Amino acid sequence: MGKSCCQPPEPDQTSHNDPGWRLILWIALIANAAMFLVEIVAGLAADSRALQADALDFFGDAANYAISLGVAGMALAWRAKAALFKAATMLTFGLWVIGYTVYGLAAGSNPEPQTMSLIGTLALLVNLAVALLLFRYREGDANMRSVWICSRNDAIGNLTVLAAARGVFGTRKAWPDLLVASIMAGLAIWGSAEVFAQARRELAHG
Template identity: 55%
Template sequence: MPCCSDETCSSNPAATGHYRTVLWSVLAINAAMFLIEIVAGLAAGSVALQADALDFFADAANYGISLFVLGMTLRWRATAALIKGSSMGAFGFWVVGNVIWHALHGTVPSWTTMGGVGIAALVANLICFGLLFAWRDGDANMRSVWICSRNDVIANLAVLAAALGVFGTGTGWPDIIVAGVMALLAIQGASVIVHQSLRELRGVDHSGPVAVSR
């Protein structure tokens, strides 16, 4: 679809209605996977699964924010993207702290749980990725949603690789390394989103009232 970084594109009823339906779908998927992964991650002692679970939670919250600002002016959408980018960055730094904790304590997670839940998470994120693919070149708000989905697919593949690594080495280092990679993905994605949203905010005329497209 064409880039929706201007004010008029967001007022397209057909595009907005379709995008809203997609957001509700991926919101439900991410909320369900958060509950599954956080329980499994805690039970298995896997920092990678716990990080992925919190990523699902952050994405569900992000999709909720996107639904709230959908159809509003560029200023509101760019502001929402800025909030989402900041939350992704915070998630990345949380994972860094968690990685350090698990490295110091020498945790060895259950590779079978990591693998089984990792496959389920990968399938869920591939579905979300496919649903959101059409909006990958939209404004900062739309692009931030797609970047989250893209990063999640990459992270799930890394979790599966970590499960094989834990099985092969009998140590928790593969799990810790993957969690570190996930942190870097979150921080890199956050940087892209924050920079684009700030550019869009600088290009908006702040002198007039904020209107909402109906």
């Protein structure tokens, strides 16, 4: 277990307003907004629940990066409150994806693996680039940590989308796509719990 899983990291009093941090957030915001548009169109065209779920995750991340930019220069308490809000959005995304996956099981779907593979690879490259830029800030306050967790989960999610594409291609069935959508929901719920716990600790310590 990493230190950040066992105890809250010491709040950095300067890095949250670091110009480099702000620049990375702007890059991440623009990249995620662009990928939302690409993936939602591709997901609908390919009838892929996993791609559509990943697209909505990109949209949520873009909104979260915008929130992080808005509170970057504020006191720790405000940044912790913003992290609580972001944890709530991550949880909402996870629950929505679970519901959407159940609907896919009932209504049926016919995902197109080639499109899933192509767009999943593009999304993975974008998320890896953003995650590498954010890596140095992964042990900051709850607000910074929430941004890192989002990027980390996104990269993991993209790998599962690629696995789903292979599964759909190999089996000619939709269940790998629906399974991956469920895994992405679990990642969002797990990440929200991590962010929520650290933000509560920061608020409790004033």
